[in-house]
Amino acid sequence: MKKFTCVADIGDLKAALAEAAEIKKDRFAFTELGRNKTLLMIFFNSSLRTRLSTQKAAMNLGMNVMVLDVNQGAWKLETERGVIMDGDKAEHLLEAIPVMGSYCDIIGVRSFAGLKDKKEDYEERVIEQFIKYSGRPVFSMEAATRHPLQSFADLITIEEFKTKPRPKVVMTWAPHPRALPQAVPNSFAEWMNATDYEFVITHPHGYELDPAFTGNARIEYDQRKALEGADFVYAKNWSAYADPNYGKVLSTDRDWTVDAEKMALTNNAYFMHCLPVRRNMIVTDDVIESDRSIVIPEAANREISAQTVIKRLLESL
Amino acid sequence: MKKFTCVADIGDLKAALAEAAEIKKDRFAFTELGRNKTLLMIFFNSSLRTRLSTQKAAMNLGMNVMVLDVNQGAWKLETERGVIMDGDKAEHLLEAIPVMGSYCDIIGVRSFAGLKDKKEDYEERVIEQFIKYSGRPVFSMEAATRHPLQSFADLITIEEFKTKPRPKVVMTWAPHPRALPQAVPNSFAEWMNATDYEFVITHPHGYELDPAFTGNARIEYDQRKALEGADFVYAKNWSAYADPNYGKVLSTDRDWTVDAEKMALTNNAYFMHCLPVRRNMIVTDDVIESDRSIVIPEAANREISAQTVIKRLLESL
Amino acid sequence: MKKFTCVADIGDLKAALAEAAEIKKDRFAFTELGRNKTLLMIFFNSSLRTRLSTQKAAMNLGMNVMVLDVNQGAWKLETERGVIMDGDKAEHLLEAIPVMGSYCDIIGVRSFAGLKDKKEDYEERVIEQFIKYSGRPVFSMEAATRHPLQSFADLITIEEFKTKPRPKVVMTWAPHPRALPQAVPNSFAEWMNATDYEFVITHPHGYELDPAFTGNARIEYDQRKALEGADFVYAKNWSAYADPNYGKVLSTDRDWTVDAEKMALTNNAYFMHCLPVRRNMIVTDDVIESDRSIVIPEAANREISAQTVIKRLLESL
Numbered sequence: 001m002k003k004f005t006c007v008a009d010i011g012d013l014k015a016a017l018a019e020a021a022e023i024k025k026d027r028f029a030f031t032e033l034g035r036n037k038t039l040l041m042i043f044f045n046s047s048l049r050t051r052l053s054t055q056k057a058a059m060n061l062g063m064n065v066m067v068l069d070v071n072q073g074a075w076k077l078e079t080e081r082g083v084i085m086d087g088d089k090a091e092h093l094l095e096a097i098p099v100m101g102s103y104c105d106i107i108g109v110r111s112f113a114g115l116k117d118k119k120e121d122y123e124e125r126v127i128e129q130f131i132k133y134s135g136r137p138v139f140s141m142e143a144a145t146r147h148p149l150q151s152f153a154d155l156i157t158i159e160e161f162k163t164k165p166r167p168k169v170v171m172t173w174a175p176h177p178r179a180l181p182q183a184v185p186n187s188f189a190e191w192m193n194a195t196d197y198e199f200v201i202t203h204p205h206g207y208e209l210d211p212a213f214t215g216n217a218r219i220e221y222d223q224r225k226a227l228e229g230a231d232f233v234y235a236k237n238w239s240a241y242a243d244p245n246y247g248k249v250l251s252t253d254r255d256w257t258v259d260a261e262k263m264a265l266t267n268n269a270y271f272m273h274c275l276p277v278r279r280n281m282i283v284t285d286d287v288i289e290s291d292r293s294i295v296i297p298e299a300a301n302r303e304i305s306a307q308t309v310i311k312r313l314l315e316s317l
Numbered sequence: 318m319k320k321f322t323c324v325a326d327i328g329d330l331k332a333a334l335a336e337a338a339e340i341k342k343d344r345f346a347f348t349e350l351g352r353n354k355t356l357l358m359i360f361f362n363s364s365l366r367t368r369l370s371t372q373k374a375a376m377n378l379g380m381n382v383m384v385l386d387v388n389q390g391a392w393k394l395e396t397e398r399g400v401i402m403d404g405d406k407a408e409h410l411l412e413a414i415p416v417m418g419s420y421c422d423i424i425g426v427r428s429f430a431g432l433k434d435k436k437e438d439y440e441e442r443v444i445e446q447f448i449k450y451s452g453r454p455v456f457s458m459e460a461a462t463r464h465p466l467q468s469f470a471d472l473i474t475i476e477e478f479k480t481k482p483r484p485k486v487v488m489t490w491a492p493h494p495r496a497l498p499q500a501v502p503n504s505f506a507e508w509m510n511a512t513d514y515e516f517v518i519t520h521p522h523g524y525e526l527d528p529a530f531t532g533n534a535r536i537e538y539d540q541r542k543a544l545e546g547a548d549f550v551y552a553k554n555w556s557a558y559a560d561p562n563y564g565k566v567l568s569t570d571r572d573w574t575v576d577a578e579k580m581a582l583t584n585n586a587y588f589m590h591c592l593p594v595r596r597n598m599i600v601t602d603d604v605i606e607s608d609r610s611i612v613i614p615e616a617a618n619r620e621i622s623a624q625t626v627i628k629r630l631l632e633s634l
Numbered sequence: 635m636k637k638f639t640c641v642a643d644i645g646d647l648k649a650a651l652a653e654a655a656e657i658k659k660d661r662f663a664f665t666e667l668g669r670n671k672t673l674l675m676i677f678f679n680s681s682l683r684t685r686l687s688t689q690k691a692a693m694n695l696g697m698n699v700m701v702l703d704v705n706q707g708a709w710k711l712e713t714e715r716g717v718i719m720d721g722d723k724a725e726h727l728l729e730a731i732p733v734m735g736s737y738c739d740i741i742g743v744r745s746f747a748g749l750k751d752k753k754e755d756y757e758e759r760v761i762e763q764f765i766k767y768s769g770r771p772v773f774s775m776e777a778a779t780r781h782p783l784q785s786f787a788d789l790i791t792i793e794e795f796k797t798k799p800r801p802k803v804v805m806t807w808a809p810h811p812r813a814l815p816q817a818v819p820n821s822f823a824e825w826m827n828a829t830d831y832e833f834v835i836t837h838p839h840g841y842e843l844d845p846a847f848t849g850n851a852r853i854e855y856d857q858r859k860a861l862e863g864a865d866f867v868y869a870k871n872w873s874a875y876a877d878p879n880y881g882k883v884l885s886t887d888r889d890w891t892v893d894a895e896k897m898a899l900t901n902n903a904y905f906m907h908c909l910p911v912r913r914n915m916i917v918t919d920d921v922i923e924s925d926r927s928i929v930i931p932e933a934a935n936r937e938i939s940a941q942t943v944i945k946r947l948l949e950s951l
Contacts, residue, residue: 028353036662038690048413052383052420056355059381064693066686084914086811086886091910095922095929096682099909102934103686177403252403275416276408280401288412295412300419345670365730369700369737373672376698494720569720592733593725597718605729612729617736 001312003131004139005124006146006187007194010309013155020156020308027060027307033314034063040104041141042068044111044126049275049302050141050149054108057306061314066104079125093129101134106313113144113181115239115247121145121181122210137313145210147183150274151191152305157298158197158232161270166196167231168267172223173203174282175252176237184274185238186213193217202226206250209241223256230266233258235273235282252281259284263292270294318629320448321456322441323463323504324511327626330472337473337625344377344624350631351380357421358458359385361428361443366592366619367458367466371425374623378631383421396442410446418451423630430461430498432556432564438462438498439527454630462527464500467591468508469622474615475514475549478587483514484548485584489540490520491599492569493554501591502555503530510534519543523567526558540573547583550575552590552599575600580609587611635946637765638773639758640780640821641828644943647789654790654942661694661941667948668697674738675775676702678745678760683909683936684775684783688742691940695948700738713759727763735768740947747778747815749873749881755779755815756844771947779844781817784908785825786939791932792831792866795904800831801865802901806857807837808916809886810871818908819872820847827851836860840884842876857890864900867892869907869916886915893918897926904928 003009010016023029039058043051051067058065077096078089085092101107111126121144130138140148158167169192171185185201186209192199193215200218201209208219220226227233235258240248257280263269271283271293279285288295320326327333340346356375360368368384375382394413395406402409418424428443438461447455457465475486486509488502502518503526509516510532517535518526525536537543544550552575557565574597580586588600588610596602605612637643644650657663673692677685685701692699711730712723719726735741745760755778764772774782792801803826805819819835820843826833827849834852835843842853854860861867869892874882891914897903905917905927913919922929 031353036665036694038693040686048385049416052357052385052417055383056381056420059355060353064690066689068682068686078913081919082914084888085912086915090912092913095909095911095933098930099683099933100686102930103690103937254401275412277412278402278407279395279409280399281403285398296415296419299412299416303420348670365702366733369674369702369734372700373698373737376672377670571718592729594729595719595724596712596726597716598720602715613732613736616729616733620737 002137002316004148004309004313005127005143006148007151007191010152013194016308017156017159020304023307023311024304030311031062033311034058034061037106037314037317038064038066038104039106039108039310040066040068040100041108042070042100042110044070047110047141049299050110053302054141054149054306057303058310060307061310094133097130097133098135101136104136105317106310107134107136107138108141109138109143110141111143113183115179115181118246137316139309139313142183144181145183146187146190148187149302149305149309150184151187152309153298153301154188154234154272155191155195156301156304157272157294160297161294162231164231166198168198168200168229169232169234170200170202170226170230171234171236172226172256172258173207174235174237174256174258175254176278176281177252179239179247179249180237182209182238182241185209185236188234188236189213189215189217200226204251204253204256206240206242206245207238209238224262224265227262227265230269233263233266233269233271235271237282254281257281257284258287260286263287268292272298275299319454319633321465321626321630322444322460323465324468324508327469330511333625334473334476337621340624340628341621347628348379350628351375351378354423354631354634355381355383355421356423356425356627357383357385357417358425359387359417359427361387364427364458366616367427370619371458371466371623374620375627377624378627411450414447414450415452418453421453422634423627424451424453424455425458426455426460427458428460430500432496432498435563454633456626456630459500461498462500463504463507465504466619466622466626467501468504469626470615470618471505471551471589472508472512473618473621474589474611477614478611479548481548485515485517485546486549486551487517487519487543487547488551488553489543489573489575490524491552491554491573491575492571493595493598494569496556496564496566497554499526499555499558502526502553505551505553506530506532506534517543521568521570521573523557523559523562524555526555541579541582544579544582547586550580550583550586550588552588554599571598574598575604577601577603580604585609589615592616636771636950638782638943638947639761639777640782641785641824644786647828650942651790651793654938657941657945658938664945665696667945668692668695671740671948671951672698672700672738673740673742673944674700674702674734675742676704676734676744678704681744681775683933684744687936688775688783688940690937692944694941695944728767731764731767732769735770738770739951740944741768741770741772742775743772743777744775745777747817749813749815752880771950773943773947776817778815779817780821780824782821783936783939783943784818785821786943787932787935788822788868788906789825789829790935790938791906791928794931795928796865798865802832802834802863803866803868804834804836804860804864805868805870806860806890806892807841808869808871808890808892809888810912810915811886813873813881813883814871816843816872816875819843819870822868822870823847823849823851834860838885838887838890840874840876840879841872844875858896858899861896861899864903867897867900867903867905869905871916888915891915891918892921894920897921902926906932909933
């Protein structure tokens with residue numbers, strides 16, 4: 001594996017899940033693999049879970065880790081040719097990226113969607129430039145349109161908790177006061193579509209995601225109907241994708257909040273969320289604190305998904 | 318030892334001091350103990366000495382270290398249930414803390430008193446929540462009301478320099494332009510009271526500390542009288558504890574500054590301060606530069622106190 | 635070697651280059667040397683290349699690394715005696731520096747020229763104080779007047795690419811919108827003067843550097859004439875050194891930009907720059923992207939120069 005930005009990169013899901021399970025049994029079985037190897041983690045956006053879990057995963061593999069925090073907007077890279085660089089951009093990406101590559105063996109990049117320019121976001125310019133110019137294996141620590149380490153951790157978690165071969169998984173939009181990228185729902189849809197689960201997406205009108213990600217998933221605008229018989233409820237907010245509302249908040253309707261009454265419609269479903277979660281917007285206190293809430297083991301599996309990915313990138317060196 | 322926030326946690330002081338001395342003789346004798354173990358250091362307030370000495374201590378023990386800087390006020394955690402989280406708090410502590418616990422083996426927390434709400438400060442809400450919800454051994458890197466790694470280092474230093482079994486130790490208030498928490502003097506008092514030293518506290522009227530910490534220590538309002546025959550002078554500023562002046566600066570009277578004339582009243586005492594120290598407010602240049610000043614070895618012992626504490630927490634895993 | 639701030643510290647250049655070449659062949663041949671040794675990197679100014687390459691170099695040697703970011707201006711150290719410290723300076727360097735020294739084995743310091751007070755800058759007050767008071771070997775990660783890790787990497791790069799024993803090396807001033815220190819050109823001149831290369835400096839009138847650094851180098855005000863027959867072109871901007879214009883931008887004349895027409899005057903010269911570089915100010919896109927541009931291998935050699943220096947400091951412990 002030479003890069004990791006989407007579900008296709010991981011290849012056979014059964015093999016990946018088996019490898020993740022083996023790592024979880026003994027996280028320190030591969031410390032020789034990372035000896036004298038360095039991971040560079042570059043954050044264009046701040047991070048808590050991703051930073052800690054990915055650093056931990058790399059250290060589990062015996063790697064050295066360097067973290068570079070690029071303050072949001074503070075380090076402006078020129079991307080065009082021919083520009084007279086007499087403004088606020090002090091460096092061109094064609095120099096910056098290969099240099100960073102020269103000091104490490106593997107690069108992890110976090111760079112969110114700006115939600116201003118849909119084309120720019122959906123072209124994944126930042127991470128694609130790292131792939132093209134760094135000379136190193138690159139993995140996504142959440143990019144503009146996908147968050148594959150999260151989705152892989154979600155999948156591991158579902159596999160651990162499912163009690164039937166083909167569970168019904170429902171991803172539901174839920175309200176949030178701010179405009180959030182589509183990376184997590186896009187990515188989750190992409191990964192669910194790569195399984196043989198029954199997968200349903202529910203959201204208000206106007207919140208349709210990019211069909212490139214949702215594929216053949218059933219879209220159901222009636223949240224209650226979608227939740228019927230669900231084995232897993234995956235809640236998430238996202239801003240609008242469809243033009244002309246790209247990046248906008250169209251609704252903060254708390255009628256979409258996941259509560260006990262809605263969970264009662266399910267097949268005693270497990271509740272999932274990638275965190276951080278706004279209580280009583282996305283989900284009520286009682287649901288997230290219930291014994292069917294698996295948000296903490298889900299977050300803990302971020303270490304496992306990251307370690308599986310980094311292990312494969314190390315093996316490719 | 319499953320947590321370290323106060324003198325009671327360390328148990329028998331003689332045993333702890335013997336262990337600290339053994340560590341100081343060979344800091345790298347226990348590198349196997351921390352192998353494949355990770356310390357997470359969380360700073361809600363900035364740090365120089367604590368950050369470097371604690372990280373060094375953990376690395377001496379062979380641990381991996383992750384540092385999380387939480388900008389003051391920037392990462393707002395909701396602590397109440399039932400709140401509709403549509404404001405500036407993006408995460409509830411009931412999710413944030415267990416997740417952080419899932420990525421490490423031991424947690425160090427720094428969180429100062431806000432000096433606005435005495436009840437909130439003295440309930441030690443932040444560190445107590447980490448102890449309750451993280452699922453990991455937690456130690457204080459200075460909390461709202463105590464700074465036990467400093468006090469333990471102070472004790473180690475006094476033991477190294479004392480020339481009689483029961484030295485006279487005088488903690489004196491000294492002026493400072495800003496309002497400082499009571500954590501260092503509270504903690505020092507608590508630790509001194511756990512020894513058989515002669516312990517005297519001196520400060521202007523209005524600067525009385527919480528009796529829960531000062532215990533049976535002699536309180537002497539006349540600084541000169543207090544200093545007579547002292548073997549160790551421990552200078553520190555703190556803001557008022559007593560109502561209605563909690564957190565206020567009542568005096569910046571430089572007549573309380575420790576100078577050569579006052580040191581002449583002592584039994585050729587050693588001068589101590591936890592640093593950083595404001596010269597010619599807390600202490601004059603000549604006193605802090607004299608050969609009786611032990612502020613640098615005192616600071617260096619922060620590595621030893623931290624290593625002793627982390628070693629014990631590792632042994633408890 | 636007990637410190638590294640200038641070319642004289644490295645001693646015999648041939649020996650240093652041989653050692654660098656040996657390290658480059660196997661970066662991990664000396665991992666035992668740094669075991670249980672800690673590097674403290676202190677940044678008074680921000681950094682990308684220096685931070686990553688130096689940290690990588692120390693990890694290659696098996697060291698532990700601690701990084702301390704001192705926000706520009708935020709951590710104000712008092713440097714004078716006798717001052718009543720009741721203002722914004724919370725600590726005196728006479729306490730701060732020895733304490734930092736007590737938690738590590740080697741210290742790297744980055745502290746740029748302020749460009750306000752020439753005397754203060756050229757006395758190198760910050761790094762000299764670390765050398766004097768820290769009790770540890772100290773090396774420069776760019777100080778006010780020199781950037782010796784850069785110059786050493788430049789020299790390694792020239793040695794790798796040169797095709798004759800005594801190449802002609804031309805350092806040319808080039809325009810930039812902001813006022814930059816003289817550290818890089820000073821240092822490069824100092825290192826080139828320590829070789830037997832032919833070394834020429836070209837810049838507009840008013841941009842004369844301190845003769846203590848330029849020594850006997852030929853100064854040529856006609857850029858085109860200087861470039862004739864050059865084997866290496868080293869471009870760099872700097873602000874004025876000569877009074878009364880110290881620290882000022884006297885020209886942003888793009889007639890000094892290095893372009894293909896000027897490179898055609900050379901002996902098919904290699905193009906060098908320490909990065910970050912502003913394209914079409916310092917150099918045109920086509921020159922920096924040409925196969926004669928060696929800016930990326932030059933930056934990659936920062937890891938090698940740092941590792942050679944740290945190795946020698948470790949050997950001196």
